[in-house]
Amino acid sequence: MPWAKGEEFLDLKERFKGLEIEEKATITILRIDKSQLIDLLKALKEEKGFKLFIDHSVVDFPDKKPRFEAFYILYKVDEKKRIVVKTWTDGELPSIEKLWFAGKWAERECYDMFGIRYEGHENLVRAFMWETYQHYPLRKDFPLEGYATEYLPSLNEVLWGDNLQGLMNYDRMHTYVPTLEDLEITEKKRLKKKAQIVLNWGPLHPGTHGTMWFLFDLEGERVYQCDVILGQLHRGVEKLAENEMYNQFLVYTDRMDYLSALCSNQAWVVAVERLLGIEDLVPEKAKYIRTMMSELQRINSHLLWLGTYALDLGALTIFLYTFKEREKLMDIIEGITGARLTISYTRIGGVRMDLPEGALEVIRAFIKRFPKELEEWERILSRNRIWLRRNIGVGVISKEDVYFYGLTGPVARGSGVPYDLRKFEPYDAYGWVEFDIPVGENGDVYDRYLVRLEEMRQSLRIIEQCLNALEKMKKAPFFAESPDPKKLKLSLDGIGLKVPEGEIYSSGENPRGELGFYIYSKGGIKPYRVKIRPGSMYNLCIYPKLMKDRVIADAVTVLASLDPVVGEIDR
Amino acid sequence: MEGFVAWLIITLIKILVILAVVLGVGAYLTLLERKVAAHIQRRPGPMVVGWHGLLQPLADGLKLLTKEDLFPRYGNKFLYNLALVMALVPATLVFAVIPFGPEFELFGIKIKPMLTDVNIGILLVFALGSMAVFSIALAGWASNSKYALIGSMRKAGIIVSYEVVITFAVMGPIILAGTLSTYDIVQKQIDQKLWYIWLQPIAFVVYMFAMLAETGRVPFDVQEAEAELVTGFTVEYGGMKFGLFPLVEWYIEVLSLSAIAVVLFLGGWSPINIPFLGFLDPLFFLGPLSPFVWFILKVSLLFLFVLWLHWTLPRYRIDQIAETAWKVMLPLTFVNLVFTAIIAPLIWR
Numbered sequence: 001m002p003w004a005k006g007e008e009f010l011d012l013k014e015r016f017k018g019l020e021i022e023e024k025a026t027i028t029i030l031r032i033d034k035s036q037l038i039d040l041l042k043a044l045k046e047e048k049g050f051k052l053f054i055d056h057s058v059v060d061f062p063d064k065k066p067r068f069e070a071f072y073i074l075y076k077v078d079e080k081k082r083i084v085v086k087t088w089t090d091g092e093l094p095s096i097e098k099l100w101f102a103g104k105w106a107e108r109e110c111y112d113m114f115g116i117r118y119e120g121h122e123n124l125v126r127a128f129m130w131e132t133y134q135h136y137p138l139r140k141d142f143p144l145e146g147y148a149t150e151y152l153p154s155l156n157e158v159l160w161g162d163n164l165q166g167l168m169n170y171d172r173m174h175t176y177v178p179t180l181e182d183l184e185i186t187e188k189k190r191l192k193k194k195a196q197i198v199l200n201w202g203p204l205h206p207g208t209h210g211t212m213w214f215l216f217d218l219e220g221e222r223v224y225q226c227d228v229i230l231g232q233l234h235r236g237v238e239k240l241a242e243n244e245m246y247n248q249f250l251v252y253t254d255r256m257d258y259l260s261a262l263c264s265n266q267a268w269v270v271a272v273e274r275l276l277g278i279e280d281l282v283p284e285k286a287k288y289i290r291t292m293m294s295e296l297q298r299i300n301s302h303l304l305w306l307g308t309y310a311l312d313l314g315a316l317t318i319f320l321y322t323f324k325e326r327e328k329l330m331d332i333i334e335g336i337t338g339a340r341l342t343i344s345y346t347r348i349g350g351v352r353m354d355l356p357e358g359a360l361e362v363i364r365a366f367i368k369r370f371p372k373e374l375e376e377w378e379r380i381l382s383r384n385r386i387w388l389r390r391n392i393g394v395g396v397i398s399k400e401d402v403y404f405y406g407l408t409g410p411v412a413r414g415s416g417v418p419y420d421l422r423k424f425e426p427y428d429a430y431g432w433v434e435f436d437i438p439v440g441e442n443g444d445v446y447d448r449y450l451v452r453l454e455e456m457r458q459s460l461r462i463i464e465q466c467l468n469a470l471e472k473m474k475k476a477p478f479f480a481e482s483p484d485p486k487k488l489k490l491s492l493d494g495i496g497l498k499v500p501e502g503e504i505y506s507s508g509e510n511p512r513g514e515l516g517f518y519i520y521s522k523g524g525i526k527p528y529r530v531k532i533r534p535g536s537m538y539n540l541c542i543y544p545k546l547m548k549d550r551v552i553a554d555a556v557t558v559l560a561s562l563d564p565v566v567g568e569i570d571r
Numbered sequence: 572m573e574g575f576v577a578w579l580i581i582t583l584i585k586i587l588v589i590l591a592v593v594l595g596v597g598a599y600l601t602l603l604e605r606k607v608a609a610h611i612q613r614r615p616g617p618m619v620v621g622w623h624g625l626l627q628p629l630a631d632g633l634k635l636l637t638k639e640d641l642f643p644r645y646g647n648k649f650l651y652n653l654a655l656v657m658a659l660v661p662a663t664l665v666f667a668v669i670p671f672g673p674e675f676e677l678f679g680i681k682i683k684p685m686l687t688d689v690n691i692g693i694l695l696v697f698a699l700g701s702m703a704v705f706s707i708a709l710a711g712w713a714s715n716s717k718y719a720l721i722g723s724m725r726k727a728g729i730i731v732s733y734e735v736v737i738t739f740a741v742m743g744p745i746i747l748a749g750t751l752s753t754y755d756i757v758q759k760q761i762d763q764k765l766w767y768i769w770l771q772p773i774a775f776v777v778y779m780f781a782m783l784a785e786t787g788r789v790p791f792d793v794q795e796a797e798a799e800l801v802t803g804f805t806v807e808y809g810g811m812k813f814g815l816f817p818l819v820e821w822y823i824e825v826l827s828l829s830a831i832a833v834v835l836f837l838g839g840w841s842p843i844n845i846p847f848l849g850f851l852d853p854l855f856f857l858g859p860l861s862p863f864v865w866f867i868l869k870v871s872l873l874f875l876f877v878l879w880l881h882w883t884l885p886r887y888r889i890d891q892i893a894e895t896a897w898k899v900m901l902p903l904t905f906v907n908l909v910f911t912a913i914i915a916p917l918i919w920r
Contacts (some may be wrong), residue, residue, distance in 0.1 A: 199717050206801065221721065221889065249751070314789055314886030318614040386790050386885050552800075553793065553888045 002425040003028040004081040008048070018038055026274060026504040029071075029084045033527040038094050041072060042245055045099055046337050048076035050083055053100035053406035054421070055505075056107065057531040058089070058114050059520050062140045066090035068114060071518070072103075073342065073505055077403075077417060095121040102406030108551075113138035113238075128284045128570055131186045133410040138239055144168045147175065165286040186229060191215045195224035203232045207312060210566030216552060223555070226547045228396045230570055237571040241530035246272050247348055247494025249530070254342035257536065259304055260331070260511045262297035266290050267508025270427045272348050273516040275504045275553030276488070278480060284429075284469075285476040286350035291429035292466035293336070293345060294508075295459040296363070299370075300329045301511035302452050302459075305563050309449070310381065318377055325373055330562065332362055348497060349490040350479035360467055367460045367467075374456060382450075391446035395546045395558040398443060405545075406538040409513030411562055414451045415443030421509040433465040439449040445561040452457070495522055498525055512536050512563055536564040577680060585686050597822040598628040604821075604878055611882045624646045631814070634794040638810035643715050646807065652724035655812055657706035658819045661699040665827040667873065670754045672840045672862040684863070685754060692753035692890050693745060696831055697738055703824070704730045707804055710816070714807035722803025725793050725889050729784050732896035737781035739904035741776040743767070743911040744835040747918055753831075757839030763918060766844040770914065773907045777838045777900050782877075784892065787820050789881040793889045798913035810899035833866065840866040 006023040010032060013019050017037070020031040032040050044050040054073035059068060070093055072085040087093075094109075095118040096103035105127065110116045112126040115136040125131065135142060178186075192197065192393025193219055201207070201214035208214065211232035217224045237256060241249045253264040269290075273279050307322035332342045336359050337345040337352070345352055381387050397407065412419045420437045422430040438454035482490040487498045501523040507516030513535020520529040538554045539562045546558050602617065602624060609616025617624030642648060667686040674683045688693060704727050711723020744767040745751060748759040760766055768775050784791040795803045805816045838844055840862035842852035854861045887895070 034686055197717055317612050319884050389891055390885060390888060
């Protein structure tokens, strides 16, 4: 089990009065009073070795007093254990930015979404919304239907007469939109100009791989300081999750990290299955299919990364080479699932449909051909002197930084931390297949590049083993059968699926880092609160530090090596 | 009087021919580049307009010419337009001193196939070449955009570094030839039965690098750097004004500098050289046209080499480029210069 045992913390009980230890099948929780929170977290980090910061957020209970329950998720990489620390608050919390920098960004998000104030936070600004926005969207009392007093320019236009009915009648859907002044205030609040010029990089810029807005304070070409304004793609996915059924939310996981939809699907479905306790019910075949598809998606995603990365460094041709291979993968995925980008192939209890005839042969042909292509690209890039000079020694991340900034995925592995959830906490068929975790030595951009290339080869290994297994079970079922349909209703459309009371943090290894779901269920068909742990966002939070004192040309190199996807950062 | 009129007519014809050829070829080189790039990237390239996209440059030109002429607010309109002129004119002027072939006689008049054989030809070429820095600095400054400013400063820095390098690199062939006239340099190579590349390989390599840097080709295209600076100093230009900069930088300048490289190192219009023994001409059947074909062939080969690099390599960072120029290339050219000075008397005989 990935969770730490309760008895490990008994010695802490003497030092911290009021420490409660709660151990369940799906989670282990330490409850502590707000005043002792920082001391406990410090003890966990420094004495107990829970060094890696995973996530922090709050759950809103409007009826209770105090109102908010805050949780901190930590990980101990050496022993593969996770722990959740919880505390109650009425709107104020001590800041953990001294312990984990990543906490700073998590706190900004909580401030933005719940209005929690953090004492000792250096620069408490909103994470996604603009500064002059008055409301806290994730609070339960946020009016979903909008504000009647607000005027919304674009949606309120009456084109064909005001005869649209029901939800289509946008006239009642009032919400706020930022004006240019609002954006200017937001920009001013982020970065105080200290050097020569402030270069606005984005929100629409070819180098940012999405709608991110960077501010570089430049001294000549040297970056003096740098900040990021997020939220251009914020859609309130967590709020949507609270108002959708478990299976309905699946389609939103596609749209978060849109380059690795299948992996996100899998992570969500596995989280819900674990919460239901039906992980063993899922048929073997479905597990193999999910694993294989996820690995195909991982190669697909890494190919896009490689292409755009080379493009950023000026090697235009690699971009077209990788996209050619990516196209083949897209065709394979389309042939199996019917969709190319937003796939929603997995279901709670299995997959949507069986593999079509010939799918295994096509995939086998692909993995036979692909290593040769990979070798060819490596011949152009890996030993190229220009490539080496642009990459080696740039954006160095130390092991301590990985823990301090909460980095996961290839970024953490590039720095030598072998944190891979496929091995640490095997879900689906990952426990039954053989593969290695590549790790880097220096933690620079070049190491991350090599790690990702090697990951593609390991993915091929996994796919091949899945193929061998799947070939033997052509007629096997691909969807779980409920042992007692009256209690637990499992169906392909997922309607009527009731989840018992409980909570869980479960995560999957996405191509861009750990994608975690903290689900708090009060029972029923909808989750009460879903906190998504976006790997991209915490990977990005080290960016301002890496960019300090580097030239602007390294901005693209470092950013592309962190490989963030805005859909997942902003949600 | 008659002599003057004949000279005037001949010169005017030469100007027309050179301008038509340079600008026409410049436009069609865009198609060549797109085709070469496409085949390197395993795709067909332009195929729709004309047979295998033969009319594509015309379509591109038409599109660019009919676009709306945008001008950035708070920019300086005079400098903005002056930058264009400063880019186009010096780059085209270089062709005035490029010899396309040997002297020939037509209707009893001796004609050199070059506009003017000034005795400081090479000096003129590099003087005009350094004018490019003005156009880029002006373009960056007048656009009133931070991207353009950074791009133009980068480019100015590179040109200043590589002007020094390229000047010292061409010093070698000049010493060997003992003249600055482009026509005479080629003639000397034919007389001495020696392409200077055989004695000046270092200078040639350095020259090629400097040429890539000056024209902003990969791996030195930091002033464009579409990933970080969008397109650098041209970001605020639109329509044909935008089209002019790459046309000048990537095609006309590459062409003129390749031609100069052929003149200095590859014996101009002479056929294949066996050092100190003589020349071997597999194209002898072309008769008097053979020198011209040789010249064009050599220039095209150099141009294709540049394209090949452009579509294969990644790009350097600005500080690494300047470092290479000052720390590696400049000392190399010094060594080469000393070496040339020692062996030059042997060649002069």
